[in-house]
Amino acid sequence: MNAINHAATALLINKKWSGVPIVLVLVSVQLIEFLWVALNLFGIEVTTTEPQVRALNDIHLAYMPYSHSVAATAVLALGVWLFFARFLKQPLWGIALAVAVSSHIVLDLATHVRDIALAPGIESPKLGLGLYGVPLLALVVETTYGVGCWWVFRGSRTLLAVIVALNLGALSFYAPMISGPERFFAGRPTLFAAIIGLHITIGLIAVGFFGRSRWR
Numbered sequence: 001m002n003a004i005n006h007a008a009t010a011l012l013i014n015k016k017w018s019g020v021p022i023v024l025v026l027v028s029v030q031l032i033e034f035l036w037v038a039l040n041l042f043g044i045e046v047t048t049t050e051p052q053v054r055a056l057n058d059i060h061l062a063y064m065p066y067s068h069s070v071a072a073t074a075v076l077a078l079g080v081w082l083f084f085a086r087f088l089k090q091p092l093w094g095i096a097l098a099v100a101v102s103s104h105i106v107l108d109l110a111t112h113v114r115d116i117a118l119a120p121g122i123e124s125p126k127l128g129l130g131l132y133g134v135p136l137l138a139l140v141v142e143t144t145y146g147v148g149c150w151w152v153f154r155g156s157r158t159l160l161a162v163i164v165a166l167n168l169g170a171l172s173f174y175a176p177m178i179s180g181p182e183r184f185f186a187g188r189p190t191l192f193a194a195i196i197g198l199h200i201t202i203g204l205i206a207v208g209f210f211g212r213s214r215w216r
């Protein structure tokens, strides 16, 4: 899922569990993605590309059982809950942040092609509802989700504009007929991972900054 829409999930978490530091919420909704970036840069997880990249379905998340698997997420969410609820004695933070971490894999399961494993070491079946197999439809569904988060949060018009703009800004990744920066990632999966790291950071900062007047 586009980084801005994962980031928008922080709006839902803040609405439901107000008082949890927003920086922690923002990092938690993308914790798995940060892990993915690091593991790709270290060559532990693997991404491959088609010889030509015209849309995101030409980029394949070939191996990512440690960052993106159901079991790894469950362990990570449990660890986050234990740390905040038990160690720091902040039960509300523990629940909110564990849900924030888990939200990532739920959204990815809803959008990805079948590339999410159940657990490290279990190669099949792989899970994913396959929305990214039809990229333009994915863009519509994702943007609707991001706007829905904004609506529940009752954010400012500027925040809405930022969410819509960052979704539409990725249009060429979702439309094979529109050429854009995605073509530079052909054969360069490590560059792709690094740029995604930047992209998710920008998405989090955008939501954090433009939602700032209404964080509770």
Ligand SMILES: [Zn+2]
Pocket: 001, 032, 033, 068, 104, 108
């Ligand atoms: Zn992800």
